[in-house]
Amino acid sequence: MRYATSTCPSAKAKSSASSLSSRTVYNNIALPLELAGLSKAEIAKKVEPLLELVGLTALKDRYPAQISGGQKQRVGIARALANDPKVLLSDEATSALDPETTRSILELLRKINKELGLTIVLITHQMEVIKVICDRVAVMEAGEVIEQGEVLDVFREPKHEVTRALIGDVIAHELPKGVLERLRARLANTEAGSGTDHLFRFAFTGSGVDQPHLSEAVRRFNLDFNILHGQIDEIQGQAFGSLAILANGTAENITNAMDYLRAQGVVVEELNHVI
Numbered sequence: 001m002r003y004a005t006s007t008c009p010s011a012k013a014k015s016s017a018s019s020l021s022s023r024t025v026y027n028n029i030a031l032p033l034e035l036a037g038l039s040k041a042e043i044a045k046k047v048e049p050l051l052e053l054v055g056l057t058a059l060k061d062r063y064p065a066q067i068s069g070g071q072k073q074r075v076g077i078a079r080a081l082a083n084d085p086k087v088l089l090s091d092e093a094t095s096a097l098d099p100e101t102t103r104s105i106l107e108l109l110r111k112i113n114k115e116l117g118l119t120i121v122l123i124t125h126q127m128e129v130i131k132v133i134c135d136r137v138a139v140m141e142a143g144e145v146i147e148q149g150e151v152l153d154v155f156r157e158p159k160h161e162v163t164r165a166l167i168g169d170v171i172a173h174e175l176p177k178g179v180l181e182r183l184r185a186r187l188a189n190t191e192a193g194s195g196t197d198h199l200f201r202f203a204f205t206g207s208g209v210d211q212p213h214l215s216e217a218v219r220r221f222n223l224d225f226n227i228l229h230g231q232i233d234e235i236q237g238q239a240f241g242s243l244a245i246l247a248n249g250t251a252e253n254i255t256n257a258m259d260y261l262r263a264q265g266v267v268v269e270e271l272n273h274v275i
Contacts, residue, residue, distance in 0.1 A: 070101035203267035
């Protein structure tokens with residue numbers, strides 16, 4: 001599944017929860033088919049499977065005022081699918097929904113993506129949604145794409161400040177204020193010029209999360225690692241870990257340890273500039 005804000009191919013449909021209040025669920029979904037001139041029998045042949053796909057068969061005779069916001073969103077998705085688009089453009093499909101309904105809508109979009117083989121362009125500012133469901137991500141600022149790539153790659157190693165800010169609530173890239181204050185106090189009490197403490201952020205993905213790379217680096221290069229902040233999560237079925245650590249040791253050993261970790265596939269970012 002895709003997340004982007006670039007122009008889509010011409011054969012596309014937009015998912016929208018906006019329904020005509022005077023038409024039933026069935027007739028809302030049927031509207032684009034009526035406008036296309038299909039017969040009642042042809043419309044029924046298309047609408048009935050769509051009702052089943054989005055889980056609204058039992059509600060097909062209800063009006064929009066009689067269904068929930070999440071169900072209205074399902075009506076919009078089914079209506080967008082009625083004309084067999086090649087691309088489904090979903091604009092803020094979950095922005096006004098509660099967490100449980102959001103999960104159900106995302107599961108539906110994933111189902112559509114897999115079962116129909118349909119590309120979905122999902123426009124959203126909710127990076128938790130991107131983390132859960134998308135394959136690729138493009139970040140835009142002032143109408144321009146400033147960063148794009150596989151979701152796991154962008155979340156692991158964001159290049160742009162805007163991207164870092166957007167995913168900050170999902171992946172811990174910035175140190176909390178309290179951690180920074182304690183760290184500055186510690187370094188202020190360190191002997192001037194000792195230069196033994198270095199702040200790093202490590203990012204692990206896939207099988208690297210399960211490997212003892214940090215403990216091996218500590219043993220090999222005679223270092224002390226103090227974990228300051230971090231988390232273990234999952235993105236698109238792959239394990240992802242992010243740790244902020246304070247490394248203590250000789251400059252040579254620290255350099256060699258970071259080279260070793262990079263060779264194991266760990267993303268290493270020095271953060272001394274934030275102290």
